[in-house]
Amino acid sequence: MNSKRFFLALLFVFLSATSVTSAADKLSDMMRESGWENIIGTWVDPETNGQKHKTTYAWKLEDRVIEIISQQGEKKQVSLIGVNAKNGDVFHMGVDSDGGSSLGKWEMDGNGDAVLGLIYTTADGDSGSLNIRHHRVSEKEMTITLELGTPMTFTLVKVK
Numbered sequence: 001m002n003s004k005r006f007f008l009a010l011l012f013v014f015l016s017a018t019s020v021t022s023a024a025d026k027l028s029d030m031m032r033e034s035g036w037e038n039i040i041g042t043w044v045d046p047e048t049n050g051q052k053h054k055t056t057y058a059w060k061l062e063d064r065v066i067e068i069i070s071q072q073g074e075k076k077q078v079s080l081i082g083v084n085a086k087n088g089d090v091f092h093m094g095v096d097s098d099g100g101s102s103l104g105k106w107e108m109d110g111n112g113d114a115v116l117g118l119i120y121t122t123a124d125g126d127s128g129s130l131n132i133r134h135h136r137v138s139e140k141e142m143t144i145t146l147e148l149g150t151p152m153t154f155t156l157v158k159v160k
Contacts, residue, residue: 027083028063030090034108038139040066043156055156068094081106092116099123112136 031037039057044050053072060067060080068079079094079102090106104118114134121127130148137143140158145151 025083025088026063027066027081027090028059030083034114035112036114036134036136038136038158039114039134039142041158042160043142043158046155046157050159053154053156092118096123109133 028037031039040059042050042054042056044055045053053070055068055070058067058069059065064082066081068077068081070077070079075097077094077096079092081090081092083089084091092102092104092106094102100120100122102118102120104116106114106116109115113136116132116134117129118132119127119129128148130146133145133147135143135145137155141155143153143155145153
C-alpha cells in the first residue's frame, strides 16, 4: 500500500472514530430532556435526615458521567452512570462495600419515572435482577421503589 492510500485510510478511521464520539449523546442533555437534571445533589430519608439512607449524585466528568455515592447504615455503594456512545443507552455500574456488584440500564417509562433495571451479584455470589423506580414528587422530593418480589417504597428529600 502506498503512503497516500495509507494516509487516506488512516484519515478515514480517525474521522469515523471522532464522528462517533462527537455524535454521542451527552448525559446532561438526556437528563434535561427527560426533566431529571435536578437529581444532582444530596438526597436523604426525611425520618432520620440521612442516618438511614443518604445518596449523592454528582458530576464525575461534566455532562458525561455521574457518580452516585449511597450509604444505607454501614453499607456504602459507589456507582457510575454514563451513555454508551455506540447505541445511546444510559448504563449504570456499581460496587458496594461488601463486595457486591451491579450492572444495569436506565430508561424512562411513559409516566416520567426513571427506571433502573439491574442485574446484581451479592458478595456471597447470589445473583438476581430488579428494577428501581425513581418517581419525582416535586423538585425536592422523590420516591424510590425497589421492584423485587413485594415492592418496597421509601421517600428521599433533597438537602443540597
